[in-house]
Amino acid sequence: MARTISVEVVYRGIFQKTLAKNICRGIVLAARKEGKIGIAFGRYGDSPERNGIPAKNFAIVAPDEETLQLSMAQYEPAESDITIAVDDTLCKGVESWAWYGLQPINEKIREGGTLVVTSTLPAGEIVKFCHTKAHPYRLAVIPGIPSFSGLWVYKDDHTDVRILGALPKVCPDLVSLDAMLAAIKDEWKSDLKVTSARRSYEQTTTRTVGPGEGNPEVPYKFDLPGWTRMREGVTIEGMKLGEPIQFGGQVGGYRPQRNPYFKKYTTRTMRPVIDFDKCIKCTLCWLQCPDSCFDVMPDQTYDLNAEACCGCGVCEAVCPVDGCITMVNESAFTDNKSQWEMWKTNKDAYRQWVAEKIGCRPERSHGFRYKGQYEEQVASMGAASGGGQGGGE
Amino acid sequence: MDAETATAVTVAAAEQEALISGSEAVAVASRLADVDVITAYPIRPYDTMMQYVAKQIANGEQDAEYIVAESEHSQFEIAKHASAVGARALCGSSGVGWCYAFEAIAVTPALRLPLLAMVGNRALDDPGAFGTEHNDALAARDLGWMHVWVDTAQEALDVTLIAYRVAEDRRVFLPCAISTDGAFLTHSQALVKIPPRAWVDEFLPRYDRGDLRFHPDNPITIAPQVNEDWLMEIRRQTDQAMRNARGVLEEAYRDFRRIFNRDYGNPFFEEYYTDDAEIVLVGMGTLSMPVKVVIRKLRAEGQRVGFVRVRWFRPFDYERLGGLLSRFQAVGVVDRDFSMGSPYNSGVLANEIRATLYGQPKQPPVVSFITGLGGREVTIPNVREMFEHTRKAAETGASPRDTLWIGVRA
Ligand code: SF4
Numbered sequence: 001m002a003r004t005i006s007v008e009v010v011y012r013g014i015f016q017k018t019l020a021k022n023i024c025r026g027i028v029l030a031a032r033k034e035g036k037i038g039i040a041f042g043r044y045g046d047s048p049e050r051n052g053i054p055a056k057n058f059a060i061v062a063p064d065e066e067t068l069q070l071s072m073a074q075y076e077p078a079e080s081d082i083t084i085a086v087d088d089t090l091c092k093g094v095e096s097w098a099w100y101g102l103q104p105i106n107e108k109i110r111e112g113g114t115l116v117v118t119s120t121l122p123a124g125e126i127v128k129f130c131h132t133k134a135h136p137y138r139l140a141v142i143p144g145i146p147s148f149s150g151l152w153v154y155k156d157d158h159t160d161v162r163i164l165g166a167l168p169k170v171c172p173d174l175v176s177l178d179a180m181l182a183a184i185k186d187e188w189k190s191d192l193k194v195t196s197a198r199r200s201y202e203q204t205t206t207r208t209v210g211p212g213e214g215n216p217e218v219p220y221k222f223d224l225p226g227w228t229r230m231r232e233g234v235t236i237e238g239m240k241l242g243e244p245i246q247f248g249g250q251v252g253g254y255r256p257q258r259n260p261y262f263k264k265y266t267t268r269t270m271r272p273v274i275d276f277d278k279c280i281k282c283t284l285c286w287l288q289c290p291d292s293c294f295d296v297m298p299d300q301t302y303d304l305n306a307e308a309c310c311g312c313g314v315c316e317a318v319c320p321v322d323g324c325i326t327m328v329n330e331s332a333f334t335d336n337k338s339q340w341e342m343w344k345t346n347k348d349a350y351r352q353w354v355a356e357k358i359g360c361r362p363e364r365s366h367g368f369r370y371k372g373q374y375e376e377q378v379a380s381m382g383a384a385s386g387g388g389q390g391g392g393e
Numbered sequence: 394m395d396a397e398t399a400t401a402v403t404v405a406a407a408e409q410e411a412l413i414s415g416s417e418a419v420a421v422a423s424r425l426a427d428v429d430v431i432t433a434y435p436i437r438p439y440d441t442m443m444q445y446v447a448k449q450i451a452n453g454e455q456d457a458e459y460i461v462a463e464s465e466h467s468q469f470e471i472a473k474h475a476s477a478v479g480a481r482a483l484c485g486s487s488g489v490g491w492c493y494a495f496e497a498i499a500v501t502p503a504l505r506l507p508l509l510a511m512v513g514n515r516a517l518d519d520p521g522a523f524g525t526e527h528n529d530a531l532a533a534r535d536l537g538w539m540h541v542w543v544d545t546a547q548e549a550l551d552v553t554l555i556a557y558r559v560a561e562d563r564r565v566f567l568p569c570a571i572s573t574d575g576a577f578l579t580h581s582q583a584l585v586k587i588p589p590r591a592w593v594d595e596f597l598p599r600y601d602r603g604d605l606r607f608h609p610d611n612p613i614t615i616a617p618q619v620n621e622d623w624l625m626e627i628r629r630q631t632d633q634a635m636r637n638a639r640g641v642l643e644e645a646y647r648d649f650r651r652i653f654n655r656d657y658g659n660p661f662f663e664e665y666y667t668d669d670a671e672i673v674l675v676g677m678g679t680l681s682m683p684v685k686v687v688i689r690k691l692r693a694e695g696q697r698v699g700f701v702r703v704r705w706f707r708p709f710d711y712e713r714l715g716g717l718l719s720r721f722q723a724v725g726v727v728d729r730d731f732s733m734g735s736p737y738n739s740g741v742l743a744n745e746i747r748a749t750l751y752g753q754p755k756q757p758p759v760v761s762f763i764t765g766l767g768g769r770e771v772t773i774p775n776v777r778e779m780f781e782h783t784r785k786a787a788e789t790g791a792s793p794r795d796t797l798w799i800g801v802r803a
């Protein structure tokens with residue numbers, strides 16, 4: 001019996017906007033080939049279209065128009081049959097809007113539903129990022145690095161059709177492979193894309209994630225107050241002053257208060273790793289970080305508050321010491337612990353940890369600028385642009 | 394205080410008479426209320442107020458930050474921000490100038506900023522019609538601004554003081570627009586009693602913004618981004634503030650009567666010869682003048698006619714006004730505004746009155762009129778004509794299905 005099927009695509013604002021839209025359009029157009037009806041829509045708002053912020057697109061497919069209306073004029077369906085994370089670091093959870101707290105990536109997945117992730121990591125590693133769920137669901141990994149593009153350009157690396165091709169496999173009720181391939185052919189007029197989709201269908205495998213499997217952390221959240229309890233005048237309390245830091249016998253430095261309602265670390269695809277042995281205490285990271293993520297430590301070094309960091313890479317770019325701050329792929333981490341405390345506690349272990357992290361998934365996959373980006377770009381342009389017309393010196 | 398000093402205070406506190414216009418009366422009230430920040434941008438006819446403020450400051454009579462902005466939009470924004478830090482603020486405009494400030498106007502109520510704006514009512518013109526029409530102020534009628542229409546310079550002064558008291562009450566904290574008919578009030582000087590500062594000080598407490606004050610000692614963020622999870626609650630808060638304003642207005646008028654010895658009766662609307670009236674006209678602003686003249690003439694001819702002048706349009710006293718109007722045999726509503734394509738093709742006030750009467754057990758016929766647009770005079774024959782139409786409705790017991798335009802060339 002035909003039923004309504006909801007697909008949620010969680011993506012990174014700007015960089016994956018077109019990708020998410022393409023996937024949702026493809027689903028609805030494919031379902032149409034089988035006489036079903038559907039809608040594709042974005043989670044309307046402002047923040048979701050900022051760089052890297054987790055955002056959502058949806059496709060709903062229903063047997064007929066009246067059934068579909070049950071899912072219309074909504075921001076999000078209550079449950080999903082398929083949730084697609086087009087970047088594996090999104091599996092750590094999303095703060096798609098300020099004020100929601102942290103939503104686990106699998107929050108909406110119904111029992112027996114599927115989480116589809118594009119990643120080069122093995123499924124077992126991805127499950128560690130995902131918050132535990134009381135009921136079982138399935139995980140499908142489509143091998144590949146996350147596809148990031150810019151605001152005005154779309155990187156057509158076939159990620160869209162590879163995901164679309166996998167869907168008939170993970171949820172045959174949604175649409176048949178034939179209908180999906182026919183829709184892809186119609187929409188993109190490309191046999192190559194059809195081939196990519198078919199190959200993805202053949203290669204995709206899924207595994208079951210059992211109840212209680214995954215990250216046991218309880219995601220932060222809070223209640224929305226009623227109008228009688230809310231502050232009036234559209235005001236919120238300002239941040240209180242911060243406090244000195246205590247560690248072991250040492251007291252000193254300064255840790256500012258930070259917004260407890262919107263931590264925004266889910267915006268991050270890379271995170272700074274600090275080699276404290278190299279730090280010359282120049283203050284630049286602390287000064288230049290646009291989100292005030294650094295705490296002043298009792299020894300005048302600067303520790304990253306990983307709950308506040310959105311991963312922009314500015315600190316790496318401004319740090320004057322080679323190899324002192326290095327941006328590392330977020331998928332190399334499973335917690336937000338203090339790096340400084342690790343260093344203070346056991347310097348050798350920390351040094352080993354730093355080397356390991358920097359060696360782990362070194363690819364620069366996201367759309368933010370990073371140190372050396374322009375040098376690399378200029379070099380890749382070849383001799384024609386490298387000649388220089390100087391003569392000033 | 395012993396008897397002797399008490400007498401001295403009373404003598405020193407005697408009111409003085411001055412010949413000033415309605416806009417100048419608002420300016421004088423701003424001096425008496427010791428307004429902290431006054432923002433200005435010239436547009437006729439509101440500019441008569443800002444000019445008078447400038448003069449008072451230049452003469453050393455008034456002490457206020459007087460900021461001439463580069464547009465109405467900035468003018469209202471500056472007043473908003475001044476109000477947020479705890480300054481008593483005043484601004485104002487007319488016609489399309491008021492519309493140009495609309496972005497600021499629209500968001501002021503939810504931010505609960507109790508600034509005052511004088512609206513020198515002016516047609517929403519392109520080709521330079523300076524005359525009065527109420528559509529400028531009415532464009533903001535649904536947004537959480539309190540709106541009051543005055544009909545004399547004296548009332549303009551008194552209401553400005555009352556409006557500060559109500560707006561700045563913690564239970565309210567809403568902005569208030571004081572509408573004064575262009576030309577007829579803004580440009581005509583009349584004798585006005587100017588109360589002494591001591592009375593005003595007794596009547597009007599300091600503006601205390603409390604926990605909403607934007608100040609380093611009270612660190613808050615104002616207007617963070619909200620989404621659909623928050624805005625409805627914010628609207629409900631503004632709605633509650635407007636509801637609260639009804640009671641606070643009553644309190645303020647009661648105190649005003651005690652301290653200033655001027656009695657406005659029901660704060661929300663003025664009744665003129667309504668006690669034994671069979672039919673009445675209802676309207677706002679200086680329209681009251683020709684209507685009152687005609688009423689006296691018709692009464693001399695033995696006709697039992699009356700007038701109800703709506704003062705406070707927001708909040709609207711629908712309970713008492715509905716109860717009053719349902720007593721009459723017919724009600725004629727005079728709009729100096731329009732609402733093109735609305736039910737009965739009437740103006741804004743007429744449909745408010747229809748809605749007000751709907752909840753009443755007895756509903757007299759309602760006749761709606763549009764007249765006096767673009768500053769056209771409402772003449773004695775115009776008013777007579779409106780009473781005649783209203784009388785006819787009383788006789789037939791039926792409301793006309795359409796609105797009558799009075800004083801328009803066919
Ligand atoms: S990457 Fe560095 S500069 Fe950017 S938010 Fe994180 S700590 Fe701050």
Ligand code: SF4
Binds near residue numbers: 279284319324
């Ligand atoms: S910028 Fe680099 S060297 Fe300077 S304080 Fe930060 S980590 Fe240390």
